[in-house]
Amino acid sequence: MPLVIFLGYLIGSVPFALFLARQFGGADLRHIGSGNLGAANVLRTSGVKAGILVAALDIAKGAASVLLAIRLSPDAAAPAAAGLAAIIGHVYPAWLRFSGGKGVATACGVFLVLAPRAVLPAVGVFVVTVWATRYVSFGSVLASLVLPATAYATGSPRPAVIVACAAAALILFRHHSNFMRWLAGTERRLGGREASAALARATVRVRGAATLSQAPVSGSRSREDARPRGHGEE
Helix, strand or coil: CHHHHHHHHHHHCCCHHHHHHHHHHCCCHHHCCCCCCCHHHHHHHHCHHHHHHHHHHHHHHHHHHHHHHHHHCCCCCHHHHHHHHHHHHHHCCHHHCCCCCCCHHHHHHHHHHHCHHHHHHHHHHHHHHHHHHCCHHHHHHHHHHHHHHHHHHCCCCHHHHHHHHHHHHHHHHHCHHHHHHHHHCCCCCCCCHHHHHHHHHHHHHHHHHHHHHHHHHHHHHHHHHHCCCCCCCC
16 A cells, blocks of 8 residues: 555646646746646636646546556555545645645545545535635635535445545645635635736736846846947947
């Protein structure tokens, strides 16, 4: 089992959000939008296409970790352990100083294999909540709370139910900053003007920093061009 847990963590820690945000927008996702390495932040900062692609890849890596464990280990608890490791890897990737996403899409992929009948109600809660409130974070929290109950109600294996509870607790913990913003009335809505304005300001700051880093070179060239030329120069 240790091998599948290690492999699950490695698979889960692949930061597709970071890679694709750079591919589509050229900016470091950790410094724009919410700073979160997840599909929702990619959606806001790099567009719908990039956001959907990141969500699909994060779901796929969660499912892959469980399928690999099923193939490699005869232990009945190994797939659930590998799935939890993948979620932890996504949330706390070692090569990004343990600062990753919030684990929602990866958890969806994990439970599509571990407890497929439990996923549909949770996804339904997520979709309805986001549609009604335009809060992706609110939909994610409610879906994560529904998942353990639906996993138990649909007769999922005990390891899957235990991991569903652990995943829900981790996802809730990772949304603590969202809770604070809800209370303060500053939480970003999907497509909200405030989020767009914040993103625009952050992008300007990133571009401004890049421009300033090149300023000495440009300035030296300007002074050289302005220097009076001698009679022998053309």
